[in-house]
Structures are given as C-alpha cells and as structure tokens.
Amino acid sequence: xxxxxxxxxxxxxxxxxxxxxxxxxxxxxxxxxxxxxxxxxxxxxxxxxxxxxxxxxxxxxxxxxxxxxxxxxxxxxxxxxxxxxxxxxxxxxxxxxxxxxxxxxxxxxxxxx
Amino acid sequence: xxxxxxxxxxxxxxxxxxxxxxxxxxxxxxxxxxxxxxxxxxxxxxxxxxxxxxxxxxxxxxxxxxxxxxxxxxxxxxxxxxxxxxxxxxxxxxxxxxxxxxxxxxxxxxxxxxxxx
Numbered sequence: 486x487x488x489x490x491x492x493x494x495x496x497x498x499x500x501x502x503x504x505x506x507x508x509x510x511x512x513x514x515x516x517x518x519x520x521x522x523x524x525x526x527x528x529x530x531x532x533x534x535x536x537x538x539x540x541x542x543x544x545x546x547x548x549x550x551x552x553x554x555x556x557x558x559x560x561x562x563x564x565x566x567x568x569x570x571x572x573x574x575x576x577x578x579x580x581x582x583x584x585x586x587x588x589x590x591x592x593x594x595x596x597x598x
Numbered sequence: 599x600x601x602x603x604x605x606x607x608x609x610x611x612x613x614x615x616x617x618x619x620x621x622x623x624x625x626x627x628x629x630x631x632x633x634x635x636x637x638x639x640x641x642x643x644x645x646x647x648x649x650x651x652x653x654x655x656x657x658x659x660x661x662x663x664x665x666x667x668x669x670x671x672x673x674x675x676x677x678x679x680x681x682x683x684x685x686x687x688x689x690x691x692x693x694x695x696x697x698x699x700x701x702x703x704x705x706x707x708x709x710x711x712x713x714x715x
Contacts, residue, residue, distance in 0.1 A: 516701070527688060527706040528641070572641065576702075584629045584648075584694050584702045585656070590640040 489589035491573050496595045497563055505558045505592045507573035515578035518586065519547050519558045522570045531571075532558065560594075568596045600624050604689050604707035611679040611714045619674040619710050621689030629692045630672035631704070634658065634685040641688065647672055648694060679714045686711050 488510045497503040509517070516535040520528035534540055534549035534556060546559040560567055570591040576584065605620045623630065631646040643656030647666040661683060663675040672691075676683060690704040 518703070527708050530703045530705070533701045533703065574641075584692050584704065585631075585643060585646060586704060587643075588633075588641040590638060 489573055489575055489587060491571075491589040491592045493590070494593045494595070496597060497560075499563055499565060499596055499598055501563050502559065502561050503563060503594065505560075505571050505573075505594065507556045507558070507589060509554050509556070509573070509575045509589075511554075511575055511577045511587075513578040514551055514575065516576040517547075517549055517556050518574040518576070519545075519556075520572040520574065522572060522591065524569070528572055563596050565596050565598075568594060570594070602689055602691050602705055602707035604687075604710050606710060607708065608711050609713070611676075611712065613680060613714060615679050616675070616677050617679065619676075619687055619689075619712075621672045621674065621707060622670050623672075623689075623691040623705075624670065625691060625693075625705070626669060627691035627693055627705075628669070629694045629702070629704075630666065631656070631690050632662070632664065632672070632674045633688045633690065634683075635688060635709075636685050644674065644687075679712075681714045684712060684714045 491507045519531040521531050522528040532547035539548045544561045549556045570593050572591045573589040574586040602623045628649050632644040633641040635641050642658050644662050645664040647653045653664050687710045689707040692702045692704040
C-alpha cells in the first residue's frame with residue numbers, strides 16, 4: 486500500500502515563511518497534489534508536481550524529489566487567512582481506476598500575530 | 599459555475615436507518631469519488647467511478663453502495679447506518695485525461711456532515 490507522512494501541526498508568525506513537508510512511499514508514482522482545507526470547508530487545490538523541481542504560484546510553492554519520495558509546500562508572507570489544514574495527496578498509476586488519490590492526514594497550520 | 603454539489607449539508611440518522619447522499623457535477627467529468635474524513639484519519643476513499651455504469655471499491659467500502667447511471671450524478675447509499683459511519687463525507691470529480699502533463703485535479707463538494715445515533 487501507500488504511506489504518506491506529514492507533520493500533524495505547525496505554528497508560524499504572520500509575514501514569515503513556513504515549509505510543510507510530506508514524505509511518501511509508492512510503487513507507481515504519478516503525481517503529488519497539495520490541497521488547502523479551512524475548518525468546516527471542502528479541500529481546495531493548491532499545487533501539483535509530477536516532475537522533480539519547484540512549482541511556484543504566487544505566495545505558494547511546491548517542491549518534489551521523486552528519488553527521495555519527498556515534497557514540501559512553501560508558504561511565503563504568511564497571512565492570518567493561511568491558517569488551515571494542508572493535505573498532501575499522491576496518485577499512483579498502479580492503483581488503477583483513473584485518478585485514485587491517497588491522502589496524508591494533513592498538517593494543521595496556525596498563523597499567529 | 600456550480601461545480602460539485604452535495605446534498606444534504608447536514609443529516610442525523612438513527613442506527614439502522616438508510617439514506618442516500620447526493621452528488622452532482624456539471625463539469626462533464628468522467629471520474630467521481632466519495633471520501634470520508636474523520637479526525638486524525640485524513641480523507642479515505644469509499645467508492646469511485648470512471649464513467650457511467652462503472653464503479654469500484656476504494657479503501658473503506660463496507661456499508662456503502664454506489665451507482666453511476668449518468669455522467670453527472672454519483673449517489674452514495676448507506677443501507678443500514680451505524681455509529682461508526684458518523685463522519686464528514688466529500689464527493690469529488692475530475693477529468694481523466696492521459697499523459698503525465700494531465701493534472702486531472704479533483705474538485706470537491708462542500709461536504710455532508712452525518713451523525714448516526
């Protein structure tokens with residue numbers, strides 16, 4: 486099966502930079518997603534990596550190393566509204582069924598003044 | 599754009615009752631899926647479908663049935679509700695284009711919060 490690990494909680498200061506790590510084990514890697522989920526709301530897509538390297542989108546960047554089974558989500562210039570849970574999800578080509586994702590348990594980020 | 603619509607938003611059931619959670623999408627997506635989300639467990643896949651008439655089991659399918667008669671709709675049925683099915687249920691949909699460049703991002707509905715007493 487798949488195993489996805491990410492820290493349970495993190496705390497950071499408004500205006501700072503925070504890095505949320507995700508490690509995974511899979512036999513047929515076919516993409517890694519980061520989602521943001523505010524309390525009581527649905528997950529919303531943040532970023533996607535399938536090749537090694539950094540993908541940048543405004544204040545958010547995501548990095549992937551396939552050989553290390555490792556990704557991180559980097560949030561810059563933190564704002565209070567960034568307080569949310571951040572979910573790492575891996576797609577495995579070997580799992581069949583078109584687009585099955587396995588999610589980590591999420592990292593709850595708290596942004597403080 | 600409506601995207602993925604789930605109904606109801608909240609539901610309370612008694613043990614043994616049955617009900618159907620509705621999910622509809624207006625993006626012409628081939629792939630639809632149901633997840634449950636429990637504290638400390640993350641999102642777990644219940645059932646999924648790659649097109650009308652095709653469904654398959656996910657990680658935690660026991661106690662749930664699905665069908666896919668149209669591209670748009672993917673209802674989830676609880677045949678005999680149990681307290682262990684108290685959870686937040688999310689429906690998601692995506693395209694399933696081929697190739698590494700195809701992101702096939704899954705878009706989620708707002709969720710159904712179910713309590714089974």
